[in-house]
Amino acid sequence: MTTPATTTPATPPVERPLVVLPHATWRRTADAHAARADAATAGHRERRSRHERHAIEDFLFEYYPTKPALLRRWHPGAGVALEPGPDGPAPHAAWRWYIVDDDGRTRLDVDAFLAERGDTVRYVAAIVGATAARPAATGCFGLHEWAMVYREEEHRHPLPLRLGGRGTDEVVEAHRIRCTHVDAFRFFTPDAAPRNTLQPTRESQPALEQPGCLHANMDLYKWALKLGPLVPGDLLLDCFELAREIRTTDMQASPYDVSSYGLEPVAIETPDGKAEYVRRQRDYAQRSASLRARLLTACAPAAPTT
Incomplete structure (x- = not known):
């Protein structure tokens, strides 16, 4: 009689504990981030309103195609949950790849993000590493x-x-x-x-x-x-x-x-x-x-x- 081959159970994913940010903390951080981004892009935005070109700074918005509005959007990163405020969950709740847990905290759904962008993340890690x-x-x-x-x-x-x-x-x-x-x-x-x-x-x-x-x-x-x-x-x-x-x-x-x-x-x-x-x-x-x-x-x- 042949003994069935045994398999080693798959290692379960490591549970990464959440860092929970109170509403006042993350709101203050998000506002400071937006102000910093606005200061960094002020010259570009002013020139753009006048249809002026700048051979140095335009590069950062054309070769790396992005908009100042994207830079001012604050993300807490993976493993961080945002406590709801007086008006309800953090605005991130309406953003792609974010979810609201039963306790009202908003966080990045890392599994959902990696399901779509995992190959990109691994490629970036390989290049950077x-x-x-x-x-x-x-x-x-x-x-x-x-x-x-x-x-x-x-x-x-x-x-x-x-x-x-x-x-x-x-x-x-x-x-x-x-x-x-x-x-x-x-x-x-x-x-x-x-x-x-x-x-x-x-x-x-x-x-x-x-x-x-x-x-x-x-x-x-x-x-x-x-x-x-x-x-x-x-x-x-x-x-x-x-x-x-x-x-x-x-x-x-x-x-x-x-x-x-x-x-x-x-x-x-x-x-x-x-x-x-x-x-x-x-x-x-x-x-x-x-x-x-x-x-x-x-x-x-x-x-x-x-």
């Missing part, structure tokens, strides 16, 4: 922006080239280009792309992303947006504000003349400019490390339990 595990590579000097205008008459931004077309091309030709970021590399001109020491692709992105890359650090904002309500509001705004700062450096070190914005260039064609670029690069790598750790914590509900 792999990047965090690598040392920062410095010394690319922001030449990706120069490679995007190399031997081209028309440019992405309505700003003059600081060194002119010929001077810009000479800088590209005098340097080794070492761009690791696919979403920068894909904008290289046809003549510039073969000059890169790597040929990044979407498939190789998890293997190439590294924390010295300005664009990889700006992308922490993109990953925070993709994680949606899993990301607490303060983390989303921290990622946005770092991305805005990095974007400013990105354009200061670019071939464009940004003096019309009251900014000095980081002249990477000079030794002093190179040193300044690397200094900032290392600073951003260090500061982005804590954001990556917090994003990985936000991804934790999608990780397999043991």
Whole structure:
């Protein structure tokens, strides 16, 4: 007689205790978040009302397509329940993926969110985790922006080239280009792309992303947006504000003349400019490390339990 094979029972999900926020606490936090978001987007909103373009800050709303209204919406993150107020459950109750428990507390329905977005969360965790595990590579000097205008008459931004077309091309030709970021590399001109020491692709992105890359650090904002309500509001705004700062450096070190914005260039064609670029690069790598750790914590509900 054959003995039936035995199976090990599946490990039950780990119950994560809820953090319960009183109405006054979460209301105060949500209001402060909205005020912080409004302050961060005030310039963009004012320019938009006048139909004015801004080559630096528009990037944060177009390349990372989102609206100021989304930034001001505060999420508490997974595992946090909001006590009802005098008018009933928190407004989150009307938002997608939130539920109201029998006690009137409102919380993110993590299971429902992961049922729809679990693959995205796991992908973000893989990219962010792999990047965090690598040392920062410095010394690319922001030449990706120069490679995007190399031997081209028309440019992405309505700003003059600081060194002119010929001077810009000479800088590209005098340097080794070492761009690791696919979403920068894909904008290289046809003549510039073969000059890169790597040929990044979407498939190789998890293997190439590294924390010295300005664009990889700006992308922490993109990953925070993709994680949606899993990301607490303060983390989303921290990622946005770092991305805005990095974007400013990105354009200061670019071939464009940004003096019309009251900014000095980081002249990477000079030794002093190179040193300044690397200094900032290392600073951003260090500061982005804590954001990556917090994003990985936000991804934790999608990780397999043991």
